[in-house]
Amino acid sequence: MLTIDDYHLENGLRVVLNEDHSAPLVAINLWYHVGSKNEKRGRTGFAHLFEHMLFSGSEHVGNNEHFRYVQSVGGVLNGTTFFDRTNYFETLPSNYLALGLWLESDRMGFFLPALTQEKLDIQREVVKEERRQRYDNVPYGTAFERLLHLAYDPDYSYHWPTIGSMQDLEAASLDDVRDFFTTWYRPDNCTLTIVGDFAPDEAKRLVAQYFSDLAPGGSFPPFTLDRQAASHEQRETFASPVQLPRIYRLYHLPKMGAHEWVCADLLTTILASDKASRLDRVLVHEKQIAQDVATYVLPTESTGMMLLQATAREGVAIDAIESVIDEEIARLAVDGITEDELTRARNRAEIEFAHQLETFDGRADLIGMMSTYFGDPSMIHRWLEPYQSATAEEVAHAARKYMIPENRVTSLFIPEH
Amino acid sequence: MTTIDRSTAPAPTDPRPYHFPRITRTTLPNGLRVLVAESHNAPLVSVRALVRSGADHDVAALAGLASMTAEMLDEGAGSRDAIRLAEDLGVLGAALGAGADWDATYISLDVLSRNTEASLEIFGDVTARPTLPADGLERVRAERLNEILQQRNEPAAIAGKRFAGLLYGSGPYGNSIIGSAESAARIALDDVQRFYREHYVPNNSSVVISGDIDAARAIDLLTRDLGDWTRRPEPPRPTPQPRKIEASRIYVIDRPQAVQSEIRVGHLGVARSTEDYFALSVMNAIFGGVFNSRINLNLRERHGYTYGARSQFAFRREAGPFVVAAPVRNEVTRESVSEMLTELRRIRTGDIEDRELDDTKSYLMGVFPATVQTASDIASRLIDMELYGLPEDYFDRYRENIASITKDDITRVANKYLDPDRVLIVIVGNAQQIREPLGTLGFPVHEMDIDGNMLPVG
Numbered sequence: 118m119l120t121i122d123d124y125h126l127e128n129g130l131r132v133v134l135n136e137d138h139s140a141p142l143v144a145i146n147l148w149y150h151v152g153s154k155n156e157k158r159g160r161t162g163f164a165h166l167f168e169h170m171l172f173s174g175s176e177h178v179g180n181n182e183h184f185r186y187v188q189s190v191g192g193v194l195n196g197t198t199f200f201d202r203t204n205y206f207e208t209l210p211s212n213y214l215a216l217g218l219w220l221e222s223d224r225m226g227f228f229l230p231a232l233t234q235e236k237l238d239i240q241r242e243v244v245k246e247e248r249r250q251r252y253d254n255v256p257y258g259t260a261f262e263r264l265l266h267l268a269y270d271p272d273y274s275y276h277w278p279t280i281g282s283m284q285d286l287e288a289a290s291l292d293d294v295r296d297f298f299t300t301w302y303r304p305d306n307c308t309l310t311i312v313g314d315f316a317p318d319e320a321k322r323l324v325a326q327y328f329s330d331l332a333p334g335g336s337f338p339p340f341t342l343d344r345q346a347a348s349h350e351q352r353e354t355f356a357s358p359v360q361l362p363r364i365y366r367l368y369h370l371p372k373m374g375a376h377e378w379v380c381a382d383l384l385t386t387i388l389a390s391d392k393a394s395r396l397d398r399v400l401v402h403e404k405q406i407a408q409d410v411a412t413y414v415l416p417t418e419s420t421g422m423m424l425l426q427a428t429a430r431e432g433v434a435i436d437a438i439e440s441v442i443d444e445e446i447a448r449l450a451v452d453g454i455t456e457d458e459l460t461r462a463r464n465r466a467e468i469e470f471a472h473q474l475e476t477f478d479g480r481a482d483l484i485g486m487m488s489t490y491f492g493d494p495s496m497i498h499r500w501l502e503p504y505q506s507a508t509a510e511e512v513a514h515a516a517r518k519y520m521i522p523e524n525r526v527t528s529l530f531i532p533e534h
Numbered sequence: 535m536t537t538i539d540r541s542t543a544p545a546p547t548d549p550r551p552y553h554f555p556r557i558t559r560t561t562l563p564n565g566l567r568v569l570v571a572e573s574h575n576a577p578l579v580s581v582r583a584l585v586r587s588g589a590d591h592d593v594a595a596l597a598g599l600a601s602m603t604a605e606m607l608d609e610g611a612g613s614r615d616a617i618r619l620a621e622d623l624g625v626l627g628a629a630l631g632a633g634a635d636w637d638a639t640y641i642s643l644d645v646l647s648r649n650t651e652a653s654l655e656i657f658g659d660v661t662a663r664p665t666l667p668a669d670g671l672e673r674v675r676a677e678r679l680n681e682i683l684q685q686r687n688e689p690a691a692i693a694g695k696r697f698a699g700l701l702y703g704s705g706p707y708g709n710s711i712i713g714s715a716e717s718a719a720r721i722a723l724d725d726v727q728r729f730y731r732e733h734y735v736p737n738n739s740s741v742v743i744s745g746d747i748d749a750a751r752a753i754d755l756l757t758r759d760l761g762d763w764t765r766r767p768e769p770p771r772p773t774p775q776p777r778k779i780e781a782s783r784i785y786v787i788d789r790p791q792a793v794q795s796e797i798r799v800g801h802l803g804v805a806r807s808t809e810d811y812f813a814l815s816v817m818n819a820i821f822g823g824v825f826n827s828r829i830n831l832n833l834r835e836r837h838g839y840t841y842g843a844r845s846q847f848a849f850r851r852e853a854g855p856f857v858v859a860a861p862v863r864n865e866v867t868r869e870s871v872s873e874m875l876t877e878l879r880r881i882r883t884g885d886i887e888d889r890e891l892d893d894t895k896s897y898l899m900g901v902f903p904a905t906v907q908t909a910s911d912i913a914s915r916l917i918d919m920e921l922y923g924l925p926e927d928y929f930d931r932y933r934e935n936i937a938s939i940t941k942d943d944i945t946r947v948a949n950k951y952l953d954p955d956r957v958l959i960v961i962v963g964n965a966q967q968i969r970e971p972l973g974t975l976g977f978p979v980h981e982m983d984i985d986g987n988m989l990p991v992g
Contacts, residue, residue, distance in 0.1 A: 139575045140903055141550035177540045181835055184826050186543060189893035191900015208904045215544035223540060242838025246794070250841050250861045254794045256687045314550060326538050358791050360683045392608075393620035402616065405673060408680045430680050461624030468578070468627045468646055475576040476907040 119474075121484070122317060123494050128333045129305025132324055133484050133494045135312040137477065143313035144477035145217040146206040147225075148485035150308075151301035153281070154200045154274040154419060155340065162244065162281015163289055165198040167297050169240040171205065172196065176227035180236060183220055190216065193478075198279045201418035202489055208478045211314035215323050222327035225307070228298055234291055241286055248280045256359040257530055260426070264367045267351040267526035268422070273344055275419065303334035308488040312481040342419045344369070351526040356533040361408060362435035363428045364442070365528045368519050370414065370421030374491055378414065378421050379503040380515040385412040385423060386462035387454055387512065388445075393461075395445050396427070404441065406433045418490045423519070435529050446520045453513040462512075466504045552903045554929040555912060558749040564765045565737030568756055569916045570749040573909060577647045579745040580909040581654065583661050584917050585639040586740075587733035589711040590772050590852070594704035598713020599721055601634040602674055603729045607641060608632060609670025612659030616670065619656065628653040630660065636707055637851045638921055639733070644910060647746035651755060658759025661741075666730060671723050678718045685712075689789060689861070689962045692984050693796040696787055697960045699986045701802060701855055706774040714985075735766040742916035745909030774852050776802045779956045784871075784972055784979045788965035795867040795963030799874045800857035804951055806849035806922045812935045813943040814847055814951060819894045820944065821845050821881050822858055826893070828877050829858060837873070839866045847951075851922065856951065864964050868971035871959060878954035884945040891941060899933045 122134040153164045174180040187194045187207050194207035209217050252258040262278045269276040309328070311320055346369075371377050389396045389412045400407035410427040429438050473479040480497075487496040555571040562568060589600045608630060609616045623630055628645035641661050645653040685691040695710050702708030712718075741760065743752045779801055808814065815823075822829035822845025833843040840860045848854030858878070862870040906912050919928060961968065965981060973979050981989045 140907060141552050142903055142907070177542075181826065181831065185893060188824060188826055188897045188901075190546070191897055191902070191904070193901060193904050210546075210549060210900055210903070212546040212549045214547075216546065219540065219544050227540070239835065239838045243834055243841055246839070246861070246863060247841040249794045249863060254689060254792060254861070256684070330537065358687055360687055361680060391620040391624060393617050393624060398617060401677075402673065405676055408677060408684075428680075428684075430676065431683055457621070457625065461621070464624060464627030464646070468629070468644070471576055471578055471646065472644075472908070475578060475909070 119497060121494050121497065126304065126325065126329050128329065128331055130328050130331075131308040131488055133308060133310045133488055134317055134320055135310070135480065135484065136315060136317055137312060138314045140477070141211045141314050142208055142477055143211045143214045143217065143311060143315055144206065144208045144481040145214070145221060146204060146310045146312075146478065146481035146485050147221055148308045148310075148489045149203045149302060150201070150306050150489050152199050152201045152203055153277065153279040154342065155301065156274060156281070158271065159285060160289060160293060161277040161285040162279070163285070163293060163297060164203060165279045165281065166240060166244050166286060166289055167294060168196045168198045168203050169244055170232070170237065170294055171224050171228065173236045173240060174231045175224040176230040177223050178220060183224070186216060186220060192217070200275055200279065204482065204485060206478060206482065214311070214315055214320065218323050218327040221309070222331065225302060225304065225328070226331040228302065229295060232291065232294060237289070237291055237294060241289065244280075245283060245286055248283065248286075252280060256357075257363060260363075260365045260528060260530060263353070263355060263528045264365055264424070264526060267353060267528060268367045268369070270345065273342055275417070299334065300338060304328060304331050305333040306337070308485050310481040310484045310488070310494075312477040312484070344420050347523060350522040352529075354529045354531060356531050359530055359532050361428050361431060362532065363426060363530045364435055364439055365530065366425040366525050368423040368425070368525045370423055370519055372418060372421050373414075373416050375421070376503055376507070376511070377515055377518070380507050380512045381421070381423055381519060382414045383459065383462040383466065383504065383507055383512050384515050385414055386465050387458045388412045388449075389425075390465060395449065396442060399445060400427060400438065400441055406430055406441070407438055416486065435531060446516060449513060450517040450520070454509050456509060459507075459509050459512065463504050467501060470501055554906065554915075555744070557916065557926070558753070560753055562736065562757060562761055564761065564763055566760055566763065567740040567920065568753055569740065569742045569920065570747070570752045571742075571744040571912050571916060572747065572749055573744060573912060574746050576909065577746050578909050579645050579647045579650045579743065579747050580913040581643040581657055582742050582913045582917050583641040584740045584742070584920055585734050586637070586738050586921065587769055588634045588636050588638045589709070590636050590706040590774070591729070591733065591769070592709055592713070594709055595717060596721055596725055597709035597717040598678060598711070599725055599729050600639060601711050602678060602713070602718070602721055603726050604632040604634045604639045604641075605674045606666050606670055606726055607660045607664045609674065610665035610667045611656070612663045614656070614659070619660070623653065623656060626653045628656070630657065632660070635711065636854070640917070650747055654755045654759050661734070662760055662763040664730070666723070666726055668723050671726060675718060675721065678712060679715060682712060682715050682718060686984055689792065689794070689796040692787055692789070693798050693960055693962045696785065696962070696982065696986055697798045697800070697855065697857065697958060700777070700785065700958050700960065702774055702776050706772045707850070707852070707854065708774070731766070732769050735768070736760065736763040737765050738768050740917075740920040742913050742920065744912040744916065776853065779958060782955060782957045782959065782977045784959040784961065784975070784977050786965050786969060786972065786979060786981045787960070787962045787984055788981065789962055790964060790966070792864065792962070792964040794861045794863055795961050795968055796861050797867070797870060797874070798857050798859050798960040799871060799957050800855055801953055801957050803847040803849070803854050803856035805853045806851060810947050810950070811849070813939050813947045815898060816891070816894055816936060816939045817881070817944045817947050818845055818847055819898060820886065820890055821877065824894070824897060828881070829860075829874065832873050832877060833860055833862070833870055837866070837869070839863065839870050864967045867961065867963060867968040868975060871972070871975060875954050875957070878952055882945065882948045882952060882954070884941070886941050886944055891944065895936050895939060898936045902929070902932065
């Protein structure tokens with residue numbers, strides 16, 4: 118059983134400690150509860166561009182020095198941005214805990230004095246290259262963006278991906294950076310998780326020393342998201358430079374953590390994971406009309422989503438793939454799933470969870486997620502319980518309820534000629 | 535709470551010791567080498583078989599044979615067909631994989647430790663008793679042909695293939711690991727069975743186990759499941775025949791829709807066994823191996839040309855390539871190549887700051903524990919020891935080996951192993967937009983198609 122120590126500083130910073138001396142390392146992980154869903158229209162991609170800026174120095178840490186301080190003592194570090202949150206993390210030799218806390222507190226409290234137009238301009242170019250590399254210059258690169266456009270209304274801020282649009286990245290100004298920092302980057306919008314080789318009293322003393330004099334922010338801007346259910350399926354066919362046709366689908370789900378979301382997670386394993394999973398077996402192994410098939414749920418806070426994709430083999434029409442997928446889903450909805458399938462899906466959830474807990478950084482990130490989305494880091498003790506209690510009937514019910522045409526959007530990628 | 539001085543970085547406390555898990559070694563009577571590293575932090579076990587033959591054994595006409603043979607292993611083994619294997623592994627909470635790289639073939643098993651015993655039995659079948667069925671080969675082949683087709687639109691894959699082809703021709707390290715449409719179509723069941731028979735032999739292999747298992751128990755189970763694997767003659771080692779690069783040349787592969795150029799600049803590197811391994815590791819980290827390396831700071835953080843630039847010596851059993859790589863927007867293709875060459879020249883001059891040498895060495899020395907947190911990480915390190923014949927005290931002596939590297943060593947190996955005047959420059963991009971600017975660099979510019987056929991310029 119992991120020991121979890123969970124408390125708040127007076128300025129609102131949530132601190133979660135998990136002591137573990139199995140390696141001479143500490144993982145420091147900060148989840149700020151802000152992501153691309155907090156962006157305004159016309160500034161898509163901003164939360165992620167901002168994440169880049171937070172590595173460009175603060176009042177007492179020079180440009181690129183954050184990376185240098187961490188790497189030069191043998192640490193590893195990064196940050197990521199998603200719809201609902203932005204995380205920053207480093208794993209350090211455990212005798213450098215104070216260094217990590219100094220760095221993170223400096224950019225939480227003293228970022229603005231170091232901000233310059235030149236830094237923004239460079240990071241804007243870097244992020245535009247990131248978009249080109251990951252989205253615009255590779256086959257199928259814009260598929261997720263296209264699905265989001267189909268699935269959510271323009272005023273529902275899951276409508277765009279975290280990378281944003283080139284035009285909006287171009288428009289981002291220094292004032293935008295200042296506003297975003299002041300609004301969201303503050304101790305009362307953050308969970309600081311530390312996992313690893315530390316003495317709890319010493320860790321608490323250091324956290325207080327570096328973070329307790331940082332001011333909480335004012336009130337948060339009002340934020341609501343309401344998704345209007347569609348009355349029918351949104352579909353598109355998109356011709357682009359790809360060799361093989363591919364179908365992409367997004368099914369709406371309840372938000373992560375709901376029991377039905379867990380059932381849908383199990384369902385994705387039963388549908389497409391290994392050779393014995395249903396879609397894999399029929400499409401790839403038996404009929405041999407598909408190159409690959411995958412389904413998975415995303416860890417999203419405001420609403421849930423299940424993604425499905427399958428690639429047609431050369432010479433196979435994408436309609437043929439789609440028909441088989443729909444037949445298999447219909448068959449599962451009517452006949453249900455076997456206990457054996459459920460056992461395999463539970464096992465996969467268990468081994469994936471065990472792998473995530475295995476590293477200090479993976480564990481810290483999970484704790485940050487549970488604290489941020491559910492307000493409860495101790496969920497880490499109970500995370501697998503709904504996976505164990507879900508019944509075969511509940512999983513089949515999730516298929517019947519959610520995997521229906523009016524609850525999905527479909528984007529068909531076909532080769533251009 | 536007293537106010538603290540934030541102006542300088544806090545000092546570290548005393549370092550805590552790190553010890554790589556103790557390794558238990560044995561060799562089974564059939565010649566199979568076994569290494570076990572216990573680590574009971576998580577209820578997980580990782581098992582890896584290493585067969586010391588990979589795509590380096592592929593001949594051009596049958597390129598892809600080693601990797602297709604690896605993919606055939608879970609098409610049926612022992613008494614189970616492909617579906618039954620997947621079902622039984624799923625019930626055990628076990629993930630099985632197999633694949634080949636240039637130097638070797640790997641079979642992996644990651645499992646919940648409570649099911650290690652039953653899973654190892656399946657692992658033994660897949661490794662030593664695959665059925666290699668004819669219908670399985672047709673499945674593997676169809677998947678492979680479609681994969682090869684898909685890569686024709688992937689700029690990074692195209693750049694890698696063309697660079698390897700130009701450097702090594704059609705010999706070892708020169709063909710694609712996955713083969714070509716022609717070679718994959720040609721591979722017959724006889725070829726797969728022959729490759730399996732000649733190379734998958736216990737005395738050409740090692741098995742490593744790490745994680746939540748008792749070492750003696752692990753050895754007993756492996757003796758049970760792999761003790762009957764039959765010893766046969768060890769296969770001979772192939773030798774790559776790299777082509778000599780007489781002068782720098784640019785090769786452009788046109789991708790009319792490209793919004794970025796995939797750049798590869800490099801030449802022949804050196805084998806993993808080189809006595810200069812540690813000096814080269816430090817030199818490459820300074821040059822392009824980490825985020826704060828010269829290449830990335832220059833192209834990304836100073837110029838904003840790319841999301842990431844890096845360099846690598848591919849340390850293989852024989853000399854792999856040295857490559858500097860970055861995807862950059864079309865408009866700055868020439869400038870990016872020029873900056874890469876400038877940095878290659880600069881690191882040979884001895885212009886190395888004390889701080890960048892110290893930072894890089896302390897990074898390499900300090901980062902090791904963070905990279906071996908999992909049973910799977912530890913298994914990978916044991917596989918490296920076996921594949922490259924590293925000494926038993928390798929991990930214990932790693933720090934002192936890095937610590938001993940001096941500025942003179944960096945300058946010496948930069949001059950010995952980097953040759954900025956004789957590089958291959960391979961660029962997959964929008965030829966119409968980048969052709970002319972590249973011409974001003976002063977090197978011949980050739981154009982080839984994505985299969986490596988030379989084209990008339992223009």
